[in-house]
Amino acid sequence: MQTIYHPECDQLVHDSRLSCLSMQSFSFQLEQQCFEISATLNRYPEVPGVLLFEESRFHSMISRQRFIETMNQPYSKELFSHRKIKKLARQFSAATLVFSADTYIGKAVEICLNRSVEQLAEPLVVIKDEIYYVLDVHQLLIAHAQIFSATVKKLREEISHSNLLREQLEVANKAAEELARRDGLTGIPNRRRMDEYLASEWQRAVRDKTVLSIILIDIDHFKNFNDTYGHQAGDEALIRVAGCLKEQIHRPADMVARYGGEEFLIVLPDTPLDGAYSLAEKMRRARGRSPHRKPRCGHRRRPQHQLRPVLYRFKRGQYSRPPHPIGGSGSL
Secondary structure, three states: OEEEEOOOOOOOOOOOEHHHOOEEEEEEEOOOEHHHHHHHHHHOOOOOEEEEEEOOEEEEEEEHHHHHHHHOOOOHHHHHOOOEHHHHHOOOOOOOOEEEOOOEHHHHHHHHHOOOHHHOOOOEEEEEOOEEEEEOHHHHHHHHHHHHHHHHHHHHHHHHHHHHHHHHHHHHHHHHHHHHOEOOOOOOEOHHHHHHHHHHHHHHHHHHOOEEEEEEEEEOOHHHHHHHHOHHHHHHHHHHHHHHHHHOOOOOOOEEEEEEOOEEEEEEEOOOHHHHHHHHHHHHHHHHHOOOOOOOOOOOOOOOOEEEEEEEEEEOOEEEOOOOOOOOOOEO
16 A cells, blocks of 8 residues: 655744655555565656555564665565565564654654664654654754755844844943933933042042042022022023033043032043143033023023032142132123
């Protein structure tokens, strides 16, 4: 009896099963004669083996290779050709591997490769829907190689995608870290970033025995300004002050940060006291020349605001503060 099974699987994947492979079933009863097997194998050269049954019970499988080897032995054709198949079946001591069609291809390959060298090329028997089929072991190994190649390709794609996601995540984390260290209103570094930077520059100044100057700037009467013209006007004033201060520094190592409320801090690494004095006065005068937008809430007089810089100089782990304010007061 001849039965051919054609799978419906379009592509093999890592969890593909034996049911995804093409199989054939050429079965004979033990009571039939051996020459019938010879005729079938000669007629169908692609058949890897035939199945032997004792009535409805599966008995064994004879591979093409072993059948031909046996029949080519001296006097074998004369001895077996017209004898019953059950006489020939006794010549094969090798156990037949029988699998369910739901067995994973990889698992079947693993079991097959654990056989002895003499049995490695022997076909397998696969049971699907209570029908026995013969599966060529070479077809099994080719399918396993295809699965391996497809799995490697998929892993490379997943690794590439994972690397892309990791890069995107790193960029997003850096952006989040940057935002966390920026003042939401003015856009300049906030107190957190300033604390980190000041600690780093302090350690460097102590290690290299250099000077570190800091200018602390406070806007006088800012609360009265907010109360008079509203918080929106106060926010606009802080933004303008921050922009003005930032315009006055030109070295990459210098930092302007919002210290809190209406206070700003300028960190000046490797800057002596005279240089810090000069920059503080320059900032005060620049803010004094900055134009103002007229308030839109009645005709009340705008209070005059003063930038009051206070200068600190750090050297070799110590700090000093000048005894007098810097210059005169300049109005915003």
